[in-house]
Amino acid sequence: MDKTTRVVKQIIDEETEQRKVKTSRLRKARLEKEEGAAVEATAPKPAKAPKKTRATAAK
Numbered sequence: 001m002d003k004t005t006r007v008v009k010q011i012i013d014e015e016t017e018q019r020k021v022k023t024s025r026l027r028k029a030r031l032e033k034e035e036g037a038a039v040e041a042t043a044p045k046p047a048k049a050p051k052k053t054r055a056t057a058a059k
Contacts, residue, residue, distance in 0.1 A: 001009075
């Protein structure tokens with residue numbers, strides 16, 4: 001292999017590794033965000049007070 005080919009291969013390998021690291025980081029962040037959203041969605045909401053009727057509200 002000549003010098004230029006080795007250098008190009010090294011650069012491409014470094015870029016590939018950086019892309020894998022970034023993808024992994026973003027995937028982890030997305031999964032954590034989705035997990036947090038799932039916890040919020042499954043949490044029970046507080047019960048609302050019953051609405052007052054017109055007859056009750058007028059008194």
